[in-house]
Amino acid sequence: MMKDGFAGGHPRPPLSTCRLLTVHRELLVEQVKNTQCILDNLQLSGFFCAEDTEIVLRSATKTEQVRKILELVQSKGEEASEYFVYILHEAYDAYIDLRPWFKEIQYEPSDSVKEIPVKNTDPISKYCKKLRHELAQDTRFITSYAQKEETLLEEFYTDTLMELLSEKNESLGYLDSLDELLGLQGVFNEHAETIFIVGDAGVGKSILLQQLQNMWSRRELPSAEAKLFFKFRCRMFSAFKEMYEISLRDLLFKHNCYPDGDLDDEVFGYILRHPETVLFTFDGYDEIHADFELENLPEVVSPEEKAHPLMLLTNLLSGKLLKGSRKILTARTGTELQSRVIRKKVFLKGFSPENLRRYTALHFHERDYQELVMVQLDANPHLCSLCSIPLFCWIIFKSFKHLRSMYDDFELPDTFVTLTSVFLLLCEVFLGHCSGPGLLKRSTRCPADTFRGGALTLAGFAKLAQLGMEKGGFVFSQDEVSSCGITADDLQLGFLRPVSHYDSCGNPATFEFLHITLQSFLSAFSLVLDESIAPGEILKFFTECEYQKAPHFQLCGSCLASSKPQGKDPFQTNEHLQFANLFLCGLLSKSNAGLLEHLVPLSSLKKKRMVLKSYLAKCVKSHLKGLPRHPTDTEGCKVQVMPNFLWMLRCIFETRSDDVARVTARGISADNIKLTYCNMSSADCSALNFVLHHHHKLLGVDMDNNNISDYGVKQLRLSFSKMTVVRLCVNQITDCSIEVLAEELIKHKVVKVLGLYKNCITDVGAKLIAQIIEECPHLMTLKLGCNKITSVGGKYLANAIKKSKSIFDVGMWGNTIGDEGAGAFAEALKNHPKLTNLSLSANGITSVGGRRLAAALKENVSLHIFWLVQNELTDDAATDLAEALKINSGLRCLWLIDNRFTVQGARVLAEALPYNTSLKEICMKGNQLSEEEQKLFEMETRLRFS
Ligand SMILES: Nc1ncnc2c1ncn2[C@@H]1O[C@H](COP(=O)(O)OP(=O)(O)OP(=O)(O)O)[C@@H](O)[C@H]1O
Numbered sequence: 001m002m003k004d005g006f007a008g009g010h011p012r013p014p015l016s017t018c019r020l021l022t023v024h025r026e027l028l029v030e031q032v033k034n035t036q037c038i039l040d041n042l043q044l045s046g047f048f049c050a051e052d053t054e055i056v057l058r059s060a061t062k063t064e065q066v067r068k069i070l071e072l073v074q075s076k077g078e079e080a081s082e083y084f085v086y087i088l089h090e091a092y093d094a095y096i097d098l099r100p101w102f103k104e105i106q107y108e109p110s111d112s113v114k115e116i117p118v119k120n121t122d123p124i125s126k127y128c129k130k131l132r133h134e135l136a137q138d139t140r141f142i143t144s145y146a147q148k149e150e151t152l153l154e155e156f157y158t159d160t161l162m163e164l165l166s167e168k169n170e171s172l173g174y175l176d177s178l179d180e181l182l183g184l185q186g187v188f189n190e191h192a193e194t195i196f197i198v199g200d201a202g203v204g205k206s207i208l209l210q211q212l213q214n215m216w217s218r219r220e221l222p223s224a225e226a227k228l229f230f231k232f233r234c235r236m237f238s239a240f241k242e243m244y245e246i247s248l249r250d251l252l253f254k255h256n257c258y259p260d261g262d263l264d265d266e267v268f269g270y271i272l273r274h275p276e277t278v279l280f281t282f283d284g285y286d287e288i289h290a291d292f293e294l295e296n297l298p299e300v301v302s303p304e305e306k307a308h309p310l311m312l313l314t315n316l317l318s319g320k321l322l323k324g325s326r327k328i329l330t331a332r333t334g335t336e337l338q339s340r341v342i343r344k345k346v347f348l349k350g351f352s353p354e355n356l357r358r359y360t361a362l363h364f365h366e367r368d369y370q371e372l373v374m375v376q377l378d379a380n381p382h383l384c385s386l387c388s389i390p391l392f393c394w395i396i397f398k399s400f401k402h403l404r405s406m407y408d409d410f411e412l413p414d415t416f417v418t419l420t421s422v423f424l425l426l427c428e429v430f431l432g433h434c435s436g437p438g439l440l441k442r443s444t445r446c447p448a449d450t451f452r453g454g455a456l457t458l459a460g461f462a463k464l465a466q467l468g469m470e471k472g473g474f475v476f477s478q479d480e481v482s483s484c485g486i487t488a489d490d491l492q493l494g495f496l497r498p499v500s501h502y503d504s505c506g507n508p509a510t511f512e513f514l515h516i517t518l519q520s521f522l523s524a525f526s527l528v529l530d531e532s533i534a535p536g537e538i539l540k541f542f543t544e545c546e547y548q549k550a551p552h553f554q555l556c557g558s559c560l561a562s563s564k565p566q567g568k569d570p571f572q573t574n575e576h577l578q579f580a581n582l583f584l585c586g587l588l589s590k591s592n593a594g595l596l597e598h599l600v601p602l603s604s605l606k607k608k609r610m611v612l613k614s615y616l617a618k619c620v621k622s623h624l625k626g627l628p629r630h631p632t633d634t635e636g637c638k639v640q641v642m643p644n645f646l647w648m649l650r651c652i653f654e655t656r657s658d659d660v661a662r663v664t665a666r667g668i669s670a671d672n673i674k675l676t677y678c679n680m681s682s683a684d685c686s687a688l689n690f691v692l693h694h695h696h697k698l699l700g701v702d703m704d705n706n707n708i709s710d711y712g713v714k715q716l717r718l719s720f721s722k723m724t725v726v727r728l729c730v731n732q733i734t735d736c737s738i739e740v741l742a743e744e745l746i747k748h749k750v751v752k753v754l755g756l757y758k759n760c761i762t763d764v765g766a767k768l769i770a771q772i773i774e775e776c777p778h779l780m781t782l783k784l785g786c787n788k789i790t791s792v793g794g795k796y797l798a799n800a801i802k803k804s805k806s807i808f809d810v811g812m813w814g815n816t817i818g819d820e821g822a823g824a825f826a827e828a829l830k831n832h833p834k835l836t837n838l839s840l841s842a843n844g845i846t847s848v849g850g851r852r853l854a855a856a857l858k859e860n861v862s863l864h865i866f867w868l869v870q871n872e873l874t875d876d877a878a879t880d881l882a883e884a885l886k887i888n889s890g891l892r893c894l895w896l897i898d899n900r901f902t903v904q905g906a907r908v909l910a911e912a913l914p915y916n917t918s919l920k921e922i923c924m925k926g927n928q929l930s931e932e933e934q935k936l937f938e939m940e941t942r943l944r945f946s
Pocket residue numbers: 142143156157158159160199200201202203204205206207208284331332390391392394516517
């Protein structure tokens with residue numbers, strides 16, 4: 001039965017199926033590709049005889065055959081027609097293109113037709129079914145740290161922040177949900193086919209793909225998006241020898257999913273004919289390591305040709321092979337890929353506060369428990385920052401749950417938690433498994449005992465991790481595992497997990513660490529534990545970063561990645577080494593000495609700590625000295641730090657060494673530091689705060705375009721006392737942050753520049769900002785564009801600006817202050833002593849507000865630049881503006897672009913220009929002027945200004 005909507009408000013009677021087939025005939029002829037399955041079923045159920053089938057098959061083309069089938073079923077009556085539609089509905093994958101049609105007609109099969117069976121005889125459907133089945137199996141669980149405690153993906157998956165980036169890495173907003181990933185939003189190169197997802201370690205790239213695969217396997221991805229889905233891990237592509245070659249068919253079938261029966265030719269043929277129905281996911285592009293130069297390998301484009309798997313991968317990504325298929329590629333932040341192959345770019349930023357709350361609720365079902373965790377999180381923004389990275393959050397929650405189950409008084413880590421302490425907690429939990437689960441709760445927790453008891457086991461894993469770091473490998477054979485003294489029982493602890501893919505026998509023959517950051521942590525542990533390693537040698541990863549060329553850059557240099565100059569800065573390359581360095585700093589910090597002393601002689605610890613500290617101090621000094629400085633007119637000397645400065649800060653924070661922090665603070669000799677586009681996360685703010693604590697002069701800090709969020713602002717609280725420039729544009733900041741800023745900035749009154757463009761500030765925040773304006777006598781620049789400020793907030797701000805004697809530059813682009821807000825700004829403009837630059841663009845201002853602003857201009861001489869772009873001003877405001885121009889003697893630039901002026905308004909304005917002596921530019925593009933009229937206006941004004 002089909003519902004066919006409403007006509008003129010009255011429900012139409014349902015269409016008969018025969019009639020429906022006539023109405024939608026052309027769509028069906030176009031979309032039904034497989035006739036065999038229909039014929040098989042019609043004949044099996046007795047609606048068609050052999051002769052009918054023969055008649056249909058006599059038609060040469062598929063479309064002709066469909067026409068014939070339609071003719072025949074309609075001639076056989078309603079029941080046959082109904083069954084025909086039912087076949088299309090039930091043989092799901094064979095007619096997947098028709099899903100939107102079924103939705104449109106709100107199809108519901110009748111009870112009688114449901115009794116007639118349908119068999120899907122389409123080979124592609126069978127293969128789809130197998131793929132769906134395998135993906136469903138593969139993606140059910142999130143591999144957790146103890147193999148027996150596997151966790152269901154659907155019970156724990158929580159959305160993370162997915163920011164769309166432009167080609168130039170500018171923010172294009174956020175995706176609302178995962179099923180929008182494949183849509184058009186954020187596409188900047190429609191000819192490219194690869195969606196590139198980047199994010200830091202543990203931010204959830206693999207889990208995001210897993211969720212997508214799982215959704216597809218459950219048919220929850222919009223069906224038209226992908227009929228066939230192949231998932232790969234990039235690491236696999238470089239696991240083969242240089243001379244190894246395979247064909248695309250082998251890659252898909254042997255290394256992914258083999259079609260049952262003798263269907264491989266048919267399925268492969270279908271893939272080649274319909275590449276647009278295929279979706280690939282490739283996880284971890286940064287994990288590709290090739291020991292050979294790909295430049296020497298021939299390029300491959302033919303699907304039949306054999307080539308090295310890496311060549312297949314790069315050709316697939318660039319669209320040279322299987323053109324039209326869609327690809328999703330993930331990589332760590334900083335991995336470069338040529339923009340010509342990127343269709344759109346998504347930057348994963350981890351859990352938002354809301355996501356974190358949801359994830360907490362999924363972990364802790366008991367209400368009391370949940371509240372306890374929430375309270376502890378709320379009290380500790382640094383912990384929240386760490387928890388915004390899902391991997392770290394998972395470790396913290398799992399450890400907390402485990403330790404809480406053993407010791408009633410165990411609490412979440414305190415304010416001084418570092419990443420090293422989080423990983424130590426994880427090790428404590430793993431090693432705790434050595435002694436077996438205790439039935440009774442113990443009274444006091446003693447990590448030292450646990451570590452001492454598990455010292456041998458820990459040393460074994462640390463040795464294995466180190467082995468991997470040295471050979472640049474992340475997968476270990478059983479022999480390698482055994483050679484480090486790791487026993488079968490140790491394997492149950494959770495440090496390692498079996499690598500299950502592409503092992504034809506199904507046996508886990510190889511292993512990898514639970515996460516690569518754990519491998520980094522353990523290899524750092526090995527540097528500390530192993531007494532045969534001399535103090536000087538502990539710096540090997542720092543120095544390795546200094547000289548080693550990152551293998552994936554080598555690979556990519558010849559293929560898809562844009563070539564990146566290889567610097568000699570030890571903080572520049574290879575994140576797993578950077579993490580090892582960071583953990584080394586943490587393990588050798590004084591705060592962990594109490595624990596480490598139980599495992600390593602004190603003298604050895606001290607020597608290693610000394611070496612590390614002096615190396616860090618030297619490094620940071622030379623880094624800061626070498627940075628380019630730019631003198632500015634208004635803000636003194638500016639210096640842009642490099643993204644690797646962040647790794648230094650992180651290392652210094654882990655050491656908790658005031659000495660090194662002091663050296664760093666002293667090295668920042670500029671008046672302003674720029675940390676823009678550094679991928680600075682909220683957790684990094686603790687590190688910055690730690691260093692700035694030792695900086696005694698005033699300092700401007702530009703942190704625009706990072707991932708700081710409210711957690712980060714809270715951690716910077718103490719540093720705001722010395723910040724003259726506070727730039728936090730594009731950082732997901734809400735009113736909570738403004739509360740902190742208002743408190744601190746008003747207390748210290750040193751701020752000159754406040755940049756908060758493109759955040760999530762509402763009128764509540766605007767009210768607090770108004771207080772900052774009123775109370776901070778040096779505030780000159782205020783950038784508040786693209787927030788959520790309405791007329792209410794606009795009025796607070798305007799009133800405060802009116803009173804300010806220092807403010808000269810205000811940006812409000814892209815809020816919604818409307819005419820009421822414009823009126824308040826008009827009041828502020830009257831006789832303002834200082835305000836020279838004002839943008840009220842894109843604020844929904846009509847001529848009502850325009851007239852009030854025009855009137856105010858008659859009483860203003862300070863304003864030089866006035867932007868009213870993208871508003872709704874009409875000719876009604878033109879006369880007032882013209883009058884104002886005749887009187888005003890301050891304005892130099894007036895932008896009225898993208899409003900609703902016509903040629904009349906333009907003429908009125910042009911006629912006023914001879915009376916004005918100060919104006920140098922008036923721009924009216926994008927109004928309702930014809931091309932001719934626009935040219936004329938420009939000519940007239942140019943003449944006037946020349
Ligand atoms: N969206 C999520 N919901 C719930 N848990 C998540 C989510 N994302 C990640 N996790 C947790 O974090 C762990 C690490 O995530 P994942 O392996 O996806 O990170 P990644 O970004 O691929 O890291 P890397 O670049 O180091 O490979 C997962 O095993 C899981 O426990």
